[in-house]
Amino acid sequence: MFDKLSDRLGGVFDKLRGRGALKEEDVRAAMREVRIALLEADVALPVVKEFIGKVTEKAVGQSVLKSVTPGQQVVKIVNDGLTEMLGSEVSELELAVAPPAIIMMVGLQGSGKTTTTAKIAKRLKDKENKKVLMASLDVNRPAAQEQLAVLGEQIDAATLPIMEGQQPVEIAKRALQASKLQGFDVLMLDTAGRLHVDQQLMDEMKAVADVSEPQEILLVVDSLTGQDAVNVAQNFSDQVDLSGVVLTRMDGDARGGAALSMRSVTGKPIKFVGVGEKIDALEEFHPERVAGRILGMGDVVSLVEKAAQVVDKEESEALAEKMAKGQFDLNDLRSQLRQMTKMGGLGALANMMPGMKKAKAAMAGGAMDDKILL
Ligand SMILES: Nc1nc2c(ncn2[C@@H]2O[C@H](COP(=O)(O)OP(=O)(O)O)[C@@H](O)[C@H]2O)c(=O)[nH]1
Ligand SMILES: [Mg+2]
The missing domain is CATH 1.20.120.140 (SRP54, nucleotide-binding domain)
Incomplete structure (x- = not known):
């Protein structure tokens, strides 16, 4: 990659x-x-x-x-x-609600939804000590529900008992009830795949989202599918309110375009990447590290960052000297204000000062804008 x-x-x-x-x-x-x-x-x-x-x-x-x-x-x-x-920053799952927090997985068939469901469940269990229930809503493929049950045994996480003949919305309701009654922290809904973006299945997915009101709707996409992955993401993101993306098969030899396009196309962060078939082959997505890996010039980047800090320091020292000599003019003031905006602007500075709450509220109300400094 x-x-x-x-x-x-x-x-x-x-x-x-x-x-x-x-x-x-x-x-x-x-x-x-x-x-x-x-x-x-x-x-x-x-x-x-x-x-x-x-x-x-x-x-x-x-x-x-x-x-x-x-x-x-x-x-x-x-x-x-x-x-x-x-995407700039690492995006974690947002599960801070009264339990059960619900995570719904969507995506094309074979993209890795079921595997990723188990990977995330294991991670929540091991790292955050959460009690997780997984439910398969995939009634299209005969062995799909069993597949999740087997994974559940493997990672020692509960799966919703299979009831023949139930439809996805019914299963979702039953899963919701079971997780409430049995005190689960997280409920993971693994939905049916689709071969292409097909309206009937999209409607089913929306119906499931309506009854379960998930905190997270994660789109699982296969990074090996390149441009197609981007089209799929666009389609899904038009239909449901995604909260994030999981890119699978990042261990493969894809050219990386899907990973680079996903954030712009969906407006949603990549939350995890799948890096293998094994159940623990799931990683958080760190934009900065990935960018660093792509460019392979971490040393240059930190050199420039340091140089920028030094310049700021030299500039302030020169200004201090001018002030002492009484030569501080409007240009100097401008440069001083520029430095301030670099530190995050008036809002950020106000945050660091005691008693500035009121002024800050005024800024939030649009009364003051950093643009006036430039
Ligand atoms: N190499 C690799 N294989 C994966 C990854 N994620 C899933 N798979 C494989 O992809 C296949 C389909 O996955 P599955 O979870 O059943 O897809 P689903 O149809 O979306 O539920 C399985 O053989 C998985 O082992 C990954 O990150 N890397
Ligand atoms: Mg599946």
């Missing part, structure tokens, strides 16, 4: 990094190569366009920090752009 993309981007930046000065056209030429690399990795076109647009604008407009090369700085900008494209 990502190997080829990583090689391609490595090549682009190796060329840039050694250079002393960068002209705008050098940056634009590099971005054209980045664009091709992303498209070859199967990243969805609109996602690539947006990314290249944002990153180019930043890279061209940026003044170069002391002690790094312009190329290194472009690496850092691309790194930040990738992290943002992947």
